[in-house]
Amino acid sequence: MSDKNSWEIVMGLEVHVELATKTKIFCSCTTEFGGAPNTHCCPICTGMPGVLPSLNKAVVEYATKAGLALNCEITRYNKFDRKNYFYPDLPKAYQISQLYLPICRNGGVEIEAEDGGKKTIGIHEIHMEEDAGKLVHDPWTNSTMVDYNRCGVPLIEIVSEPDFRSANEVIRYLEKLKAILQFIGVSDCKMQEGSLRADVNLSVRPVGSEKFGTRTEMKNMNSFKAIVRAINYESSRQIDVLSHGGEVMQETRRWDDGKGVSFAMRSKEDAQDYKYFPEPDLIPIEISEETIEQTRASLPELPEAKRRRYVSELELSEYDAEQITKSKSLVDLFEQNLNAGYPAKEIVNWITGEVMRMLSDSGREPEDMSFDYSYLGALIGMVQKNEITRNTAKKVFKAVFEECCDPVKYVEEHNLKTVTDTGAVKTVIEEVIAANQKSVDEYKSGKEKALQYLIGQSMRALRGKADPQTVTAILKEILG
Amino acid sequence: MNLECMTALELGAAIKKGEISAVEAAKFSLGQIDKYDKKLSCFVTVQDNVLARAEEVQKKIASGEYTSPLAGVPMGIKDNMCQKGIQTSCGSRMLYNFKPTYDATAVEEIMNAGAVPLGKLNMDEFAMGSTSETSWFGVTKNPWNTECVPGGSSGGSAAAVAAGECFYALGSDTGGSIRQPASFCGVTGIKPTYGSVSRFGLVAYASSLDQIGPLASNATDCAAVLAEIMKHDSRDNTSVATKGINLDAVMNMEVKGMKIGIPTDFFGEGLDSGVASCIESAAKQLEAMGAQIEKFDMPIVKYAIPAYYIIASAEASSNLSRYDGIKYGYRAENAGDLLELYTKSRSEGFGMEVKRRIMLGCFVLSSGYYDAYYRKALQAKALIKSAFDKAFEKYDLILGPVAPTTALKIGENLSDPLKMYLGDVYTVMINLAGLPAASVPCGFDLNGMPVGMHLIGNYFDEEKILGAAHAYQQVTDWHKRRPTGLDII
Numbered sequence: 001m002s003d004k005n006s007w008e009i010v011m012g013l014e015v016h017v018e019l020a021t022k023t024k025i026f027c028s029c030t031t032e033f034g035g036a037p038n039t040h041c042c043p044i045c046t047g048m049p050g051v052l053p054s055l056n057k058a059v060v061e062y063a064t065k066a067g068l069a070l071n072c073e074i075t076r077y078n079k080f081d082r083k084n085y086f087y088p089d090l091p092k093a094y095q096i097s098q099l100y101l102p103i104c105r106n107g108g109v110e111i112e113a114e115d116g117g118k119k120t121i122g123i124h125e126i127h128m129e130e131d132a133g134k135l136v137h138d139p140w141t142n143s144t145m146v147d148y149n150r151c152g153v154p155l156i157e158i159v160s161e162p163d164f165r166s167a168n169e170v171i172r173y174l175e176k177l178k179a180i181l182q183f184i185g186v187s188d189c190k191m192q193e194g195s196l197r198a199d200v201n202l203s204v205r206p207v208g209s210e211k212f213g214t215r216t217e218m219k220n221m222n223s224f225k226a227i228v229r230a231i232n233y234e235s236s237r238q239i240d241v242l243s244h245g246g247e248v249m250q251e252t253r254r255w256d257d258g259k260g261v262s263f264a265m266r267s268k269e270d271a272q273d274y275k276y277f278p279e280p281d282l283i284p285i286e287i288s289e290e291t292i293e294q295t296r297a298s299l300p301e302l303p304e305a306k307r308r309r310y311v312s313e314l315e316l317s318e319y320d321a322e323q324i325t326k327s328k329s330l331v332d333l334f335e336q337n338l339n340a341g342y343p344a345k346e347i348v349n350w351i352t353g354e355v356m357r358m359l360s361d362s363g364r365e366p367e368d369m370s371f372d373y374s375y376l377g378a379l380i381g382m383v384q385k386n387e388i389t390r391n392t393a394k395k396v397f398k399a400v401f402e403e404c405c406d407p408v409k410y411v412e413e414h415n416l417k418t419v420t421d422t423g424a425v426k427t428v429i430e431e432v433i434a435a436n437q438k439s440v441d442e443y444k445s446g447k448e449k450a451l452q453y454l455i456g457q458s459m460r461a462l463r464g465k466a467d468p469q470t471v472t473a474i475l476k477e478i479l480g
Numbered sequence: 481m482n483l484e485c486m487t488a489l490e491l492g493a494a495i496k497k498g499e500i501s502a503v504e505a506a507k508f509s510l511g512q513i514d515k516y517d518k519k520l521s522c523f524v525t526v527q528d529n530v531l532a533r534a535e536e537v538q539k540k541i542a543s544g545e546y547t548s549p550l551a552g553v554p555m556g557i558k559d560n561m562c563q564k565g566i567q568t569s570c571g572s573r574m575l576y577n578f579k580p581t582y583d584a585t586a587v588e589e590i591m592n593a594g595a596v597p598l599g600k601l602n603m604d605e606f607a608m609g610s611t612s613e614t615s616w617f618g619v620t621k622n623p624w625n626t627e628c629v630p631g632g633s634s635g636g637s638a639a640a641v642a643a644g645e646c647f648y649a650l651g652s653d654t655g656g657s658i659r660q661p662a663s664f665c666g667v668t669g670i671k672p673t674y675g676s677v678s679r680f681g682l683v684a685y686a687s688s689l690d691q692i693g694p695l696a697s698n699a700t701d702c703a704a705v706l707a708e709i710m711k712h713d714s715r716d717n718t719s720v721a722t723k724g725i726n727l728d729a730v731m732n733m734e735v736k737g738m739k740i741g742i743p744t745d746f747f748g749e750g751l752d753s754g755v756a757s758c759i760e761s762a763a764k765q766l767e768a769m770g771a772q773i774e775k776f777d778m779p780i781v782k783y784a785i786p787a788y789y790i791i792a793s794a795e796a797s798s799n800l801s802r803y804d805g806i807k808y809g810y811r812a813e814n815a816g817d818l819l820e821l822y823t824k825s826r827s828e829g830f831g832m833e834v835k836r837r838i839m840l841g842c843f844v845l846s847s848g849y850y851d852a853y854y855r856k857a858l859q860a861k862a863l864i865k866s867a868f869d870k871a872f873e874k875y876d877l878i879l880g881p882v883a884p885t886t887a888l889k890i891g892e893n894l895s896d897p898l899k900m901y902l903g904d905v906y907t908v909m910i911n912l913a914g915l916p917a918a919s920v921p922c923g924f925d926l927n928g929m930p931v932g933m934h935l936i937g938n939y940f941d942e943e944k945i946l947g948a949a950h951a952y953q954q955v956t957d958w959h960k961r962r963p964t965g966l967d968i969i
Contacts, residue, residue: 050682084845091802093802277798280687282718
């Protein structure tokens with residue numbers, strides 16, 4: 001039974017997403033990430049005696065948007081509940097959350113299944129809650145400090161059904177989720193900054209079994225890569241335990257990406273009793289049919305619809321359309337330049353080529369692209385007008401991507417314009433020929449390779465600024 | 481000018497006319513505190529800037545900035561209301577060093593009316609108790625008999641008004657904490673409708689029941705204070721916009737034609753005969769003034785005490801969790817790890833009664849018990865509310881006793897918490913229903929201890945309650961009696 005193929009992995013996800021509202025959920029402090037410790041907080045988000053929460057209405061609006069975009073039913077009569085537990089990063093010793101009447105229920109997201117078909121991942125519920133602060137350990141003084149800046153940043157927790165059967169499905173779902181939430185503008189979904197955090201509930205069972213196995217919950221994965229590694233590690237661990245006649249313990253485990261292993265944090269036995277009860281400081285929130293319809297109407301075109309439109313209207317390939325609509329930033333990059341009049345195919349080639357390559361090389365996410373999106377169009381324009389060669393353009397893009405350089409200025413400052421004066425090109429080529437007599441002789445004796453070498457040398461001498469075809473033609477002409 | 485017999489409104493009028501200055505009034509009150517407070521321990525903190533504040537207020541009265549009839553009148557604030565820069569300890573060791581950086585909304589409002597706060601008034605720890613004996617800062621004594629408790633939890637507020645140490649006080653009422661000490665000390669106090677005074681800055685005991693209100697020497701003073709603090713506050717989500725209080729409407733209210741109901745269930749076992757006869761006389765008086773008095777049954781009230789102690793303790797257990805020794809307040813020394821820091825700080829920082837209610841609250845909210853206790857209590861709360869709704873279809877006001885006894889001897893109840901809880905039998909149901917209710921002095925028992933009558937009104941009928949009380953106080957003088965033995969002890 002230790003054969004991996006005889007086991008089925010079953011997973012459900014709890015995804016915490018920080019909402020991109022300007023202010024916190026119960027006070028008017030900024031939600032901005034970072035900042036010196038304890039500078040984005042007030043008596044309310046630090047839970048000082050006597051203070052009371054005032055609900056930020058934008059949070060309800062954002063959560064409703066997310067629910068509608070994820071095909072959920074919206075709860076008309078909402079309440080908040082208190083989840084009680086002690087921890088220094090939680091200054092009230094309770095988190096205001098929703099247990100009994102979450103704002104959204106019974107939604108779903110369609111993803112590509114392992115067999116290539118479509119599969120819907122059910123969304124059990126989405127609830128609104130407040131984030132906690134952060135503990136910062138200072139090894140010099142061996143003490144722990146609390147930073148309350150994140151306290152009260154609004155969150156939605158998206159709880160899926162246990163519908164996942166592979167790590168790939170999990171990643172596809174998360175990519176979808178991330179794209180949708182970015183498109184509707186409710187979150188920037190930056191995993192590194194913790195604005196999207198996924199906990200994985202995982203169990204295994206023999207293939208064909210209907211009964212769920214005992215599950216563990218894994219926390220602290222900070223990237224999609226880490227999620228895949230954690231899933232592989234945990235499923236292997238559980239299969240190994242069960243194959244050797246052991247028992248999986250219901251527990252919460254913490255993923256250590258550096259070590260590539262997970263550790264048990266707490267077991268079911270010492271699981272906390274959160275003593276949930278209705279939050280008496282907040283009155284129930286009613287969401288009217290009208291508000292729901294208005295919100296629905298205000299939703300922008302979602303990635304799935306965009307993908308279809310790109311294929312049908314813009315004649316992009318299925319693959320290209322899929323790649324671009326994975327990210328709001330890529331779509332913005334694409335559409336902004338499309339609207340500026342550049343050809344769709346050309347922009348797509350740049351995005352799926354250079355842009356993706358630079359992102360992958362630098363390990364960055366599309367939303368981290370900081371250059372002015374119009375720069376890509378400017379670059380394409382210069383190529384179209386033969387002002388620079390395609391190769392030069394690629395080099396210039398590197399500077400655009402890495403240093404946000406204005407490509408037009410960059411080309412001018414670095415003197416990269418294609419040399420269109422054939423006289424000047426000819427002079428350079430004549431110099432190359434004079435310096436490489438051996439290759440000239442070889443070419444003349446019929447070695448085609450020698451011509452390639454001479455072209456290369458000429459291009460180098462021209463610093464890539466000439467059109468290779470022109471260079472070849474001139475060379476051939478001189479060499480006869 | 482004899483300030484000792486003056487009401488807050490009378491003093492306010494005299495200040496306005498320039499017959500006396502706010503500074504002189506403040507000096508008088510500080511003198512009263514000097515004279516009596518060593519014996520009574522009403523104040524936890526006496527502010528050191530009282531005269532400076534009085535001077536500032538006097539200037540702003542002169543310049544027309546402060547127009548309230550209470551401007552310049554010295555007053556006191558219960559120690560569970562935050563006041564910027566002033567120790568706000570809730571009678572607890574846990575907050576012995578806590579100075580808020582913000583004002584409670586009620587404090588802000590009363591300051592905007594030109595109040596001169598003398599200091600913070602003693603109370604049962606975190607407002608849990610009916611005797612003011614559970615305070616970390618010592619026991620407040622009843623000015624009518626210093627061997628007796630002043631009631632609680634706003635015992636410092638009631639005693640300070642009764643002893644003439646201040647002209648009015650802000651208290652808070654979660655299960656009777658304004659009305660019962662008002663009754664025990666012979667002053668007038670009102671708990672307004674839930675939501676009508678902002679709770680922002682009131683250190684929470686039980687959030688769904690807590691309400692701030694005034695204690696003063698008569699009904700019109702209470703109305704004047706209420707008029708200043710009964711305002712909608714966007715910082716309190718449960719705050720309700722009301723039409724406020726019109727002082728003239730209160731003063732001109734007639735009892736004649738009012739229908740007043742008396743629940744027979746209020747006159748069962750446990751009610752002192754001395755208290756009962758005072759309430760009956762008060763009913764007769766109101767009848768003589770033209771009210772129609774009628775007895776009716778309200779059996780649901782027997783569930784009030786268990787429902788109250790479940791809901792209040794549950795909310796308290798959560799509200800008081802933030803006192804963990806991490807950020808402010810009491811922190812135990814020599815804790816080895818985080819759990820020990822929590823355990824030691826909370827064990828040493830909280831008193832017995834607070835710990836009892838936290839444990840009770842944690843128990844009723846525990847998974848597996850929630851439905852049996854908390855949910856049931858919420859159902860009882862809803863039933864009590866609808867019983868009152870029904871009664872108010874018929875009656876303008878409901879009349880009864882505030883407490884089954886007059887002030888008990890110090891120490892008498894502390895050893896028997898259940899007995900103390902039963903003393904809240906008439907008051908807690910009002911908080912469960914969220915209704916307004918006042919305690920109005922209506923006589924004395926055979927030991928010479930004051931008795932208050934309970935006037936309960938429908939939602940937002942504060943004017944009617946205080947109007948009826950004012951009319952009653954026009955023809956009686958119970959509220960004018962002052963403790964006499966104070967200068968001898």
